[in-house]
Amino acid sequence: MATLNLLQAVNDALFTEMRRDERVVVFGEDVARAGGVFRTTDGLLKEFGEARVFDTPLAESGIIGIGVGMALYGLRPVAEIQFLDFIYPGFDQIVNEAAKMRYRSGGQFTCPMVIRAPYGGGIRGGHYHSQSTEAYFAHTSGLKVVIPSTPADAKGLLAASIRDPDPVIFLEPKHLYRSARGEVPEGEHVEPLGRARLVRRGEHVTLVAWGAMVPVCERSAEEAATEGVQVEVLDLRSLVPLDVDALLASVARTGRLVVVHEAARTAGFGAEVSALVAERAIEYLEAPIYRVTGYDTPFPFALENDYLPTPARVLDAVRQAVRY
Amino acid sequence: MATLNLLQAVNDALFTEMRRDERVVVFGEDVARAGGVFRTTDGLLKEFGEARVFDTPLAESGIIGIGVGMALYGLRPVAEIQFLDFIYPGFDQIVNEAAKMRYRSGGQFTCPMVIRAPYGGGIRGGHYHSQSTEAYFAHTSGLKVVIPSTPADAKGLLAASIRDPDPVIFLEPKHLYRSARGEVPEGEHVEPLGRARLVRRGEHVTLVAWGAMVPVCERSAEEAATEGVQVEVLDLRSLVPLDVDALLASVARTGRLVVVHEAARTAGFGAEVSALVAERAIEYLEAPIYRVTGYDTPFPFALENDYLPTPARVLDAVRQAVRY
Amino acid sequence: MTTEPVLQAKTAGVPPGEASTGLSLAELKHLYRTMVRTRALDERGMNLQRQGRIAFYVPSTGQEAAHIGSAFALRADDWVFPSYREPGIALLRGAPVRELVLQLYGRDLGRTRGRQMPNHFAFADLHLVSISSPIGTQIVQATGCAMAMRARGRDQVAMTWFGDGATSSNDFHVGLNFAGVYRAPVVFFCQNNGWAITLPVDRQTASTTLAVKAKAYGLPGVRVDGNDVRAVVTAARDAVDRARAGGGPTLIEAVTYRMGPHSTSDDPRRYRTEAECETWARRDPLERLRHDLEGQGAWTQAQEDEVRAAARDEVNTAVAEAEAAPSPDPRDLFEEVYAELPWNLEEQRRGLLRPGGE
């Protein structure tokens, strides 16, 4: 075990998987020579050379499209999009091509690729360096959507994503790149997709979150504990496939649910979590299902801290659920 | 009043609004000379000339991007995307530009444009002529999302969308283009955005739908009536802004909710409808909230009729809700 | 297309009918036979749709020399990324007609298992990549595939086909640009058939030709008479050889004509003249190749009759088989979305199979 931050854990996963499987290639804007604007790909060029680690022209449609072509041929492309906010020029290749390749070809062609992107707020990045539009991808059948919140998970889930036979959108909470630190297993480490992580047990309320909202929920839970409210925190880790059993089991235990995400509320992935519970576990509910989320605005610049869910806002919803 | 089908009603709205406001321009692939692949723009070129009605090169990013530029300058562009399935090359201009223009410029620049697209299944069109990805747009703050299900609404809502000061995604259920017929007011006709239509009153269950699923729900409701179950059918008409009052009022009356849409279930807009109710009206619920939707697969070709919600599938959910 | 009207075809300097193209008589006959088989399939496909037996069809009629001639320049282990208008590529590479017809019918036995509209073929064994409707997407995929070939040290080549309309797409731009930067072994074959549904090519772009667009990416751009199969093969071989030898990508513009409608949903009389159609009917690539063969005394009426009859027969047999073949089982809806069936699809499948639905 080494103590790494999330950024280093991503880097570690890339090194490990590239050493293990020579079909893995890494590319994107500024990833090779400079090692990425956040340095997640630092050192890869030196060890693996230009054939496997390369900088691309400025075109996300190209980055994702060549990834699809490489995956078809049998490589394991890991494409980096510099910020999730810039992925949309390549959206068509994701939604209409990568996601449907296996299905539309009757299983003849597959698209095992990973699209990595830093996402979320917290770096004073305004509209275009802060978005969290994971719901777009979660609504796209054929894709998997994976989001780590700890260094160990960043490594294990990225490794699993690279080994996965299907296209995976791997979103890295950039706010945690340096602030999340923790023990990370050395060498190969794979964390299977589709299993939530029970961050904290509690009997009164379930908080469901992912990415940078997990530590926010943890802080809320600590605060709540001082008020005698025992909060359970569930980190979904992958939105697709979703660990519905863990979700329902937790709600069955606590009878109260608050979903927390950074993205705008309307049609965010929190709605799906809520709907699943309203469909399958309503008999356990002792309170409405609350959502604490970003607002239905573009991501702001000066008012970022008002926009992002805080422990206080989460706690407020927890209190409401308990008092209901 | 004239009896028109939905396609003719769209055409009527375009004529009426173009006559009323010379800033309205219409463009897209094959819309001018040929009057559109579905003929919704038939006759416009002849009356309004090439400066206001024109064919574009094959590039959705261009179609939407020039629309943004025209709207900035003060025109009222109505851009047609030939099928919603082909909108993604222009997704960036919608999500990062049109939707954020007013906000990011502090209200100095606005983007009053309409993006029209036929959407949904029912024409044996397979993956790429059948999609209904309205949830992507509903999750994008700054956009409005409007979907008519009757000819009169097609005319009135399209007129309102063209007059709206903000960008509107206007989705036309192509399956209803010819099959939906009805009385349509002549001359100017505006149906305000953000108001649901109570299609049918009933005391036992609320069915919420939009687009081509509205007639499906109506048939279910008729069927249910023969079993003594009185079903209320609510046509949302615009997903953003949403008529939350109508939704909650109906659920308060019936105590049971089934949401129906064509799109894939996971993170579809049905989840938002469900979540709103689970948050605000859970005390009225006498049953779980069910969703009858397309499956979490790409839209299929041969098995289209198995994929699309049918009156029988909706009825099954209605029965479950009642029996619960 | 202001200065050099695209509808006026030009060869790449290869006089038609010249033996110097290096095509043997046997090869020319093979090409001809494939072109005839393709046309037979197209004619039948159009009819089947009119009879309501299949949902849709896209004909390649008039463009057989362009797409078949270009594919002829490839090895079996090269990869092909066609659009929806090149059924002849599949036939040339050995796909049985029955497989194509099963696909048109959306049958379960077809390789795409009824999941895609007609003409959206996929043959992994032929390295013929799954065709999709969105215009241009295959262009950048072909570049990526070619980059992968190079990264793996193989001497394979990728070739991709698309129309004049596709040159306006995002993916044309990025596909050619990436290919130029990485000198990927890929050949971009544009079938300029004059029209993108109802839009004539001179309203698609103001560039003088489509071939000239190669300059924007530092690539050679070649314009060839797409109805002259010899010229097409020559241009394609040149580009393929260069790519294989490490010389990088090429853009080829084949000037040709869509003699039929855009698809069975289209009526071309709404937007183009009889005269234009007649001019191009006289340039029918099948006629041209047959006259060439006849001129060399290498083709008789009996051979012609035999080839036509055989082509018709094989399509008839395939149609009969497809009509009898089963449609996909509803449970297939849920397969191959992912390698493994996740819980939600499993549950949805159970719901569908339950009487009544959910």
Add this chain to the structure above:
Amino acid sequence: MTTEPVLQAKTAGVPPGEASTGLSLAELKHLYRTMVRTRALDERGMNLQRQGRIAFYVPSTGQEAAHIGSAFALRADDWVFPSYREPGIALLRGAPVRELVLQLYGRDLGRTRGRQMPNHFAFADLHLVSISSPIGTQIVQATGCAMAMRARGRDQVAMTWFGDGATSSNDFHVGLNFAGVYRAPVVFFCQNNGWAITLPVDRQTASTTLAVKAKAYGLPGVRVDGNDVRAVVTAARDAVDRARAGGGPTLIEAVTYRMGPHSTSDDPRRYRTEAECETWARRDPLERLRHDLEGQGAWTQAQEDEVRAAARDEVNTAVAEAEAAPSPDPRDLFEEVYAELPWNLEEQRRGLLRPGGE
């Protein structure tokens, strides 16, 4: 950029310092003053970020002649669509420095009301369209705006600025293609500063120049020494006049250099050499114009001192004002998402304002 290395600047045939450019001494001085003001703002902006007083900054240092010279060719009623690296356009068109600095600080008084990152200006009264980060999007918007001008029968022109990296974007391709087809009165001004963050332009594209890309769209493409303000003005006027007269769009490639980092988040020593930086330091566009003026006996050290001091002073005053200015009120979060506040935003605003949150 294989055959004609882009880093070797060339003028569009206009010898620098030639009075034949038609620029009066007063005009040259105005240009110089604007360039100095721009540099003063950039220097201060970089410092403010280093001091942690603003979040971010993007300098234009080295590129003043290119972006200011090109904007100089426009009328006040023309529309401009810049990227994030052209603060001098706003200054030239009359934006007060205080407005720019308020924007850098994200203050409520700033025109973008604290909603955007620094350098993402917007001035409706100057027809300076809201700048966004996604590369290339403004290019096609400028085309659309120009099409609208024509449709309304106005004789205005739109000009848009972008970098070498942006030529790879989807919207470069579609923007230029649409402009060519509709002969829109738009000028595409590419500042080729040699780098897209860490990627050198010869890895961005294999084309010989960026100007040559115009050919793909049937447009004139011009390459100009972007550090020579006279050459830039000449090339831009030419293009603007043509556009205004109905002659359609032009692509101008100005060869210049980003003397500073990409932004305050970047350290260029990671990817480029000292030598390269020194070479370009000697081509500093401010120095060049000053020598030119001095050569004509039209510039004294006293004038220089006055201009520099005035530029510094106006920035200082602006900074002092911005520091004292209020930040946006949290309730502003919800405004101007739409023209009217919908129920959900109203409710969310109420929640935010309630103590405790939701």
